[in-house]
Amino acid sequence: MWQSPLSGILSLPVRTEEPFQLSAEQKPFSRMPLLSPQQFEPYAKKRAYIFCTANPQMKNLLFQYAIRSFTQELNESEAISWYMTMINAVIPMQHYPILGSEICYSFSRLFVSSLDDLMETMANHMDVFQQHFHLFLTEQSHCISKIVMGVLCMFIGKEVARETYVSWSTKLMGRFMNRFRLTMKASDAAYLPSVVSATHLNNLFRLSCTMRRYVLVAMDVASTPPRQNIFSIAITWLKMSRLSQFHLILKYLCTDEVHPVLRLPGWDIERIALQSSISKWLHIPKAYRPYARIIYADEETGIFCSHALRRPAYAALLVGRMRNPKLNACFMAPPRDAEAVEQFVLFVEKNERFEGKRKETSKE
Numbered sequence: 001m002w003q004s005p006l007s008g009i010l011s012l013p014v015r016t017e018e019p020f021q022l023s024a025e026q027k028p029f030s031r032m033p034l035l036s037p038q039q040f041e042p043y044a045k046k047r048a049y050i051f052c053t054a055n056p057q058m059k060n061l062l063f064q065y066a067i068r069s070f071t072q073e074l075n076e077s078e079a080i081s082w083y084m085t086m087i088n089a090v091i092p093m094q095h096y097p098i099l100g101s102e103i104c105y106s107f108s109r110l111f112v113s114s115l116d117d118l119m120e121t122m123a124n125h126m127d128v129f130q131q132h133f134h135l136f137l138t139e140q141s142h143c144i145s146k147i148v149m150g151v152l153c154m155f156i157g158k159e160v161a162r163e164t165y166v167s168w169s170t171k172l173m174g175r176f177m178n179r180f181r182l183t184m185k186a187s188d189a190a191y192l193p194s195v196v197s198a199t200h201l202n203n204l205f206r207l208s209c210t211m212r213r214y215v216l217v218a219m220d221v222a223s224t225p226p227r228q229n230i231f232s233i234a235i236t237w238l239k240m241s242r243l244s245q246f247h248l249i250l251k252y253l254c255t256d257e258v259h260p261v262l263r264l265p266g267w268d269i270e271r272i273a274l275q276s277s278i279s280k281w282l283h284i285p286k287a288y289r290p291y292a293r294i295i296y297a298d299e300e301t302g303i304f305c306s307h308a309l310r311r312p313a314y315a316a317l318l319v320g321r322m323r324n325p326k327l328n329a330c331f332m333a334p335p336r337d338a339e340a341v342e343q344f345v346l347f348v349e350k351n352e353r354f355e356g357k358r359k360e361t362s363k364e
Contacts, residue, residue: 004220005287009213009295048077048105049128051085051121052092053112061115063089067145069131070152070193077128079200080105086149090231091218143182148191150176150230153219155201156212157241157294165198179233212294239290245313245332246277246304252319253312254278260348261315261341273308280304311335318345 051062066086074082084107110125112118122129151172160168169192174184193201205212216238223232240247253259254274262271280303284292293301314335320327322345335341 004217006217006220006291008285009288010217012213012295046077046105047128048080048084048107049110049125050081050088050107051112051118052088052109055113058113058115058118059089062112062118064142064145065118067148067152068191070148070197071191072131073194073196074200075128075130076200076203077105078130079197080204081128083152083201083204086152087215087218090149091222093218143180144188144191146230147173147176147180147182148193150234151192152201153215153231153234154238155198156205156215157238157291159206159242160198160202162195162199165195169193169198176230176233209295209297216291216294238294241291242293243290243304245309245316246281248316248320249274249309249312250278250281252316252323259315259319261319261345262312264344267311269308270312273303273306274312277303277306277309311337311341314338315341315345318342319349322346322349 051066053059053062062085066082066089069082070079110121112121151169154172158168166189170189173188173192177184177188205215216235219231219235219238223229223235253262261267262274281289281292284296288295293304310333314332317327317330317332318341321330
C-alpha cells in the first residue's frame, strides 16, 4: 500500500489532562460537544465494531450499508461503528486508532462473509446495532453513496451546529455533485446523514484528534489515483480547515513584505499574537500545516484563531477583497474600530496601485 506523507501523524502524541497510558479502553478526555447537549459519560468503557470481509462483493455491500445507515437515528456506538466500517471498506488498515485518553472507545473487528452472516452478527451485538436492518436497505446508486461518503469525510474539518447542519450538508452535497457534473435533485438530500447521526460523528471528531488523524491518512491514501475521485476533492477542500482567518493574514498581510496595517500604533497586542502564531506555524512540519487544526488538539492550535488576531484578519479580508473579487462573498464580524481599519487599508491599497502604475509607466 502507498505510504501517505501524512502517515507520521498517527504516531504523534495526544495531549491529555492526565498522564494516561494509551490502551484499548480508557478514560475520556472531557470536552464540551458542539452539536448536542449530550455528554460522553465520564470513565465509561464503550465498544465499537468494524465489519471486515475478504469477499470483494461483500465489501461493496458493507460500504453501501454503512452509507445508508446514517440516514437513520443511530446511537453513538452504532454511528462510530458504521463510520469505521465505511472507511475500512475503502482503505483496509491493520491498525485502528486507540481511543483512550480522549474518548472511551475501543474497536473490535467482526469478520463476515455473507449478508446472512452480517445480519446474524448484528443480532448478536444488539447492544450497539439497535436499528432495524431493513430500514436502510433501500436502493441507492453507487455514485450517490460516494458523494455521501465525501460529505461524511468533511466532518473531520468542520464543526457543524445543529441549526445549520441541514443547509451545510445539502450545499456540500451539491458542490460534490457539481464537480462530477451531476445535477442534484431535491430527493437526493434524503440520503444525507440524519441530524442525530451527524451529532454523534461531530462529537467524536471534535473530541478526538486521533480519529481525525486516522481518517485524514485514510483519505490521503485513497486519493492517490491520478484520476479525480471523491477523496482527492475532499482532502483538497479540507486544506486550511478552521484556519481561514490565519490563512488570510499570511496571504495578504505577510507575503513578500509586512503590510503597513500591521505597523499601526495601538496594534502591539496583535503584533505579539501574530508573531507567536507564525512561530508556532513554522514549527509544524510543512506537509501538516494545511491540516493543522485537524491533526492537533485545539489546545495546541487555538493560537491561530485567537481573539487578538481578529483585527489583522479583518484587515487581511479587506485587502483580499480589493485583489480578489471572489472574497466579497466572505463575511467576517467587524472589529470595533472597523471604519478606521477600512480607511487605512483603502488608503494604502490605492497608494500602492498608484505607485505600481507609475513604475510601469517610467519603465516604458
